[in-house]
Amino acid sequence: MADVYTMGIDIGSTASKCLILKNGTDISGYAVIGAGTGTSGPKRSVEQALSNAGITINEISGITATGYGRNTFSEADWIVSELSCHAIGIHAVFPDVRTLIDIGGQDAKAIRVSTTGKLENFVMNDKCAAGTGRFLDVMARVLELDVSELAERDAMAENVVNISSTCTVFAESEVISQLSNNVNICDLVAGIHRSVAVRTAGLAKRLGIVEPVAMSGGVALNSGAARALERELGIPVRIPPLPQINGAYGAAIYAWEHRKQER
Amino acid sequence: MNALNRLKNITMNPKAELKEAVASGKKVIGIMPYFCPEELVYAAGMLPFGLWGAEMQANESKQYYPAFICSILHTTLEMGLKGELDDLSAVMIPISCDSLKGMGANWEAGVKNVPVINVAFAENRKIAAGIEFTRSQFRKIQKQIEEIAGRTVSDDEIRKAITIYNENRCAILAFSKAAATHPAEVTAADRCAAIKAGYFMDRAAHTELLNEVTAELENLPASDEGYLKIVTTGIIADAPRLLDIIDKNKMVIVDDQIAHESVNARYVIPEAEDPVLAMAERLAEIEGCSVLYDPGKKRGTQLVEMAKNAGADGILFILTKFCDPEEYDYVPVKRMTDSASIPMLQIEIDQQMTDYGQPESAIMAFAESLR
Numbered sequence A: 001m002a003d004v005y006t007m008g009i010d011i012g013s014t015a016s017k018c019l020i021l022k023n024g025t026d027i028s029g030y031a032v033i034g035a036g037t038g039t040s041g042p043k044r045s046v047e048q049a050l051s052n053a054g055i056t057i058n059e060i061s062g063i064t065a066t067g068y069g070r071n072t073f074s075e076a077d078w079i080v081s082e083l084s085c086h087a088i089g090i091h092a093v094f095p096d097v098r099t100l101i102d103i104g105g106q107d108a109k110a111i112r113v114s115t116t117g118k119l120e121n122f123v124m125n126d127k128c129a130a131g132t133g134r135f136l137d138v139m140a141r142v143l144e145l146d147v148s149e150l151a152e153r154d155a156m157a158e159n160v161v162n163i164s165s166t167c168t169v170f171a172e173s174e175v176i177s178q179l180s181n182n183v184n185i186c187d188l189v190a191g192i193h194r195s196v197a198v199r200t201a202g203l204a205k206r207l208g209i210v211e212p213v214a215m216s217g218g219v220a221l222n223s224g225a226a227r228a229l230e231r232e233l234g235i236p237v238r239i240p241p242l243p244q245i246n247g248a249y250g251a252a253i254y255a256w257e258h259r260k261q262e263r
Numbered sequence B: 001m002n003a004l005n006r007l008k009n010i011t012m013n014p015k016a017e018l019k020e021a022v023a024s025g026k027k028v029i030g031i032m033p034y035f036c037p038e039e040l041v042y043a044a045g046m047l048p049f050g051l052w053g054a055e056m057q058a059n060e061s062k063q064y065y066p067a068f069i070c071s072i073l074h075t076t077l078e079m080g081l082k083g084e085l086d087d088l089s090a091v092m093i094p095i096s097c098d099s100l101k102g103m104g105a106n107w108e109a110g111v112k113n114v115p116v117i118n119v120a121f122a123e124n125r126k127i128a129a130g131i132e133f134t135r136s137q138f139r140k141i142q143k144q145i146e147e148i149a150g151r152t153v154s155d156d157e158i159r160k161a162i163t164i165y166n167e168n169r170c171a172i173l174a175f176s177k178a179a180a181t182h183p184a185e186v187t188a189a190d191r192c193a194a195i196k197a198g199y200f201m202d203r204a205a206h207t208e209l210l211n212e213v214t215a216e217l218e219n220l221p222a223s224d225e226g227y228l229k230i231v232t233t234g235i236i237a238d239a240p241r242l243l244d245i246i247d248k249n250k251m252v253i254v255d256d257q258i259a260h261e262s263v264n265a266r267y268v269i270p271e272a273e274d275p276v277l278a279m280a281e282r283l284a285e286i287e288g289c290s291v292l293y294d295p296g297k298k299r300g301t302q303l304v305e306m307a308k309n310a311g312a313d314g315i316l317f318i319l320t321k322f323c324d325p326e327e328y329d330y331v332p333v334k335r336m337t338d339s340a341s342i343p344m345l346q347i348e349i350d351q352q353m354t355d356y357g358q359p360e361s362a363i364m365a366f367a368e369s370l371r
């Protein structure tokens, strides 16, 4: 029987993620482009994922679009919320996970996943960028670091500095004043991570934590932030191998499941 | 559905109603939320005109209120400051919440052409002294209304106005019930517009049009198959984009505990020797609204009951941004819906909002989790 390919595209506010799945299980290709809805990001992510998979768009039998820009992707066969896609995606990687914390570019969510991988309940952050990827971008810029350097600096921290978790703008001025007091940058980075963790743990506690817990989204790539979250929750947090494309992965599985039902 | 279209047109352009009433020689009194004694205005032969803010950007109001005050107050004040409400003969402003407490003074400072009628209720509205206080305040307000109308208002006229308002309340509830099973004919936006029109037109005429729509709906087969049944709760839920999201996700509002919609309709004024006393007694009865002192926290209990009676799949808690009374209420309400195992989603709404991305994702996900 010929292979069946499905595609999931997660169009976020700051990045576009596309994933191609073969026969509902094998990841044939994926791409993450740092440009979100309203940009060339979605199109580029599709092209790159197709090229990585070595197939053409005509070979894709079903596409699910998700994420903030999901309604703008006209080629989609299904449009599904990112919360459901995240639940499906994490269930495929860790079938026993019941709580997923997703920290994306501009929002954070805590998601309760059912034992069958269905979205059961969720809480989303309010509009402030505190506790999201954007917060880390802003702070990294103030510290003249690249976000990819944050984890390494965090690991060298000795005395974690207290940084506000309420407001990005206030936190930014706190960091600036700490910098002018010559506070060690590594301690500051750890404080910034703790600030994100406090905010996100609060969100997860509002939902109610049911173990095991996993974390997805671009911020999960930062081991400093992930460790801070574990400390804040007091329990281990699992990270899938491709945390940033968890939503796109779930979307591609959704497309596969629905095509299968039609056959 | 001619009657429904007429109601929708009125809601779409309330200022035209205001202009028309004034042109016909009728005086119009602005009525701010919550629970103002508008029957007294009606009894005096004037038109009560609801002021629950508008979907617009507020700029000038920021000279009077900080940014973290709800948009109902910002946008209403903005309209007043810009002279858009100059046709009003007065505006009734109650002191139902901390933010409203400053509204009268702000209005007086900034809006020169429209005088204020301050409305005070007893916080302890259920005890005898509270009822008496509210009654005496309403009588005081009656005097101010008589001055504006240039004539006295008899108790008989108040009784007649009460009857018309009571009939309107029953009409709203009957319409809401009929709309609950006819989402194909009445969208969430239509439902809201039909109820909201009553704030801008003669209540008797509103009742007539609503009853016409209800009768038409009752003659049609139900069209709610495949729809998720939702109960809404909050202060106001009239944002067209929010209502559109509810429709798009195939949800139907089967009942509401929205102050702007059915909360006011659920309680009729009893017949009594002293009609103004009856109005105060009715205020003591109302439950399910965060601005009315409720030591027994009955809002959650009422909401759970409403959801169960309507066979609802879930509840939408539509939180007006920066509304303290609603934020305080959310926690006990959520505890009660949780213990009754009724899923509830909270979304935050603001009349100055332009980006609905987050509520759209949240409502879609909520619908997916319920299906």
Ligand code: SF4
Pocket: B033, B070, B071, B072, B073, B096, B097, B098, B099, B100, B235, B291, B320, B322, B323, B324, B325, B326
């Ligand atoms: S009760 Fe809430 S929404 Fe109403 S006026 Fe007060 S703060 Fe605004």
